[in-house]
Amino acid sequence: MAQSAYSLSSTVKVNNGSSIPLIQLGVYMVSGQETMNHAVHTALGAGYRGIDSAEWYQNEREVGRAVRSFLSSPDNKASLRREDIEFTTKLKSNISYSATRKSIKRSIEESGLGYIDLYLLHSPYGGKSKRLECWRAVEDAIGEGEIKIGGVSNFGIKHLEELLASTPRVTPAVNQVEIHPFNTQSKLSKFCQKKGIVVQAWGPLVRGMRMEHHTISSLAKKYTCSPAQLLIRWSLQHGYVPLPKSVTPHRIIENGQVHDVEIEAFDMEKLDALDEHLVTDWDPTNTD
Numbered sequence: 001m002a003q004s005a006y007s008l009s010s011t012v013k014v015n016n017g018s019s020i021p022l023i024q025l026g027v028y029m030v031s032g033q034e035t036m037n038h039a040v041h042t043a044l045g046a047g048y049r050g051i052d053s054a055e056w057y058q059n060e061r062e063v064g065r066a067v068r069s070f071l072s073s074p075d076n077k078a079s080l081r082r083e084d085i086e087f088t089t090k091l092k093s094n095i096s097y098s099a100t101r102k103s104i105k106r107s108i109e110e111s112g113l114g115y116i117d118l119y120l121l122h123s124p125y126g127g128k129s130k131r132l133e134c135w136r137a138v139e140d141a142i143g144e145g146e147i148k149i150g151g152v153s154n155f156g157i158k159h160l161e162e163l164l165a166s167t168p169r170v171t172p173a174v175n176q177v178e179i180h181p182f183n184t185q186s187k188l189s190k191f192c193q194k195k196g197i198v199v200q201a202w203g204p205l206v207r208g209m210r211m212e213h214h215t216i217s218s219l220a221k222k223y224t225c226s227p228a229q230l231l232i233r234w235s236l237q238h239g240y241v242p243l244p245k246s247v248t249p250h251r252i253i254e255n256g257q258v259h260d261v262e263i264e265a266f267d268m269e270k271l272d273a274l275d276e277h278l279v280t281d282w283d284p285t286n287t288d
């Protein structure tokens with residue numbers, strides 16, 4: 001991909017022919033309407049076009065309100081419309097077909113955004129039959145126009161193989177997993193990329209836990225960027241869709257400005273070598 005392709009207006013094509021924004025705003029643990037408005041208005045004003053929420057985060061309502069208030073505000077200088085924004089949300093638990101259909105409808109209602117652009121099974125927990133049953137619900141919701149794109153999150157290779165072997169009507173477009181230089185998940189990400197499944201990187205900033213690591217700070221110095229920009233660029237150069245979370249306006253803007261940080265192959269390898277399988281939150285990729 002060309003260097004200039006790594007900007008907030010860049011998109012990546014998914015397997016149903018549509019595209020998703022290459023860098024998106026994460027909103028895990030963002031709560032309160034005022035904080036959400038501030039983050040979402042700053043992000044959309046800066047050029048972000050995607051927001052990653054979840055039923056689990058209990059903030060779909062706040063995200064939806066913030067998006068809608070942005071669209072009708074003077075901050076909307078680019079005259080964006082609802083269809084210009086990618087709203088992602090996720091199913092909390094793989095309980096049943098009907099519970100999934102209900103959750104999808106509830107997420108749409110909570111957000112007030114009319115439909116969901118990208119809907120993910122948040123994890124593989126629940127066992128094989130529940131995963132496949134809930135995936136059928138996602139397929140049917142896509143058929144009814146409630147969801148545009150279906151995907152999964154925290155699925156390991158065996159979960160993906162099992163879903164692909166079930167001859168689904170819809171192949172998952174995305175697998176969202178924790179990925180950063182300290183947890184590279186290279187086997188899983190290579191598998192996804194080979195199957196045409198886009199890898200979304202959650203925790204791309206390692207939750208702020210490694211900003212002062214000597215390799216990160218020395219490479220950030222070398223490329224005259226911030227440690228966060230270095231981490232985001234690492235993600236992009238591997239072909240992932242990073243979802244950096246911030247509620248801090250200058251950081252939201254900084255995290256989207258990575259087009260002129262080009263990490264050389266040699267330094268990409270140095271960063272890859274930092275892998276310590278660091279799990280910052282949860283790792284369900286090996287569950288049954």
Ligand SMILES: NC(=O)c1ccc[n+]([C@@H]2O[C@H](COP(=O)([O-])OP(=O)(O)OC[C@H]3O[C@@H](n4cnc5c(N)ncnc54)[C@H](OP(=O)(O)O)[C@@H]3O)[C@@H](O)[C@H]2O)c1
Pocket residue numbers: 025026027028029052053122153154176177201202203204205206207208211226228229243244245246247248251252254255281
């Ligand atoms: N599918 C899943 O299971 C799953 C799990 C976890 C997360 N996610 C998604 O992925 C998103 C990102 O992951 P995450 O929230 O866990 O962590 P993250 O994006 O790796 O890190 C967020 C932390 O980094 C700080 N930060 C942001 N920009 C910075 C900068 N430029 N310089 C220094 N610090 C900076 C933030 O602080 P401030 O906000 O205070 O600025 C926050 O403390 C989530 O928000 C969520 O949407 C998905």
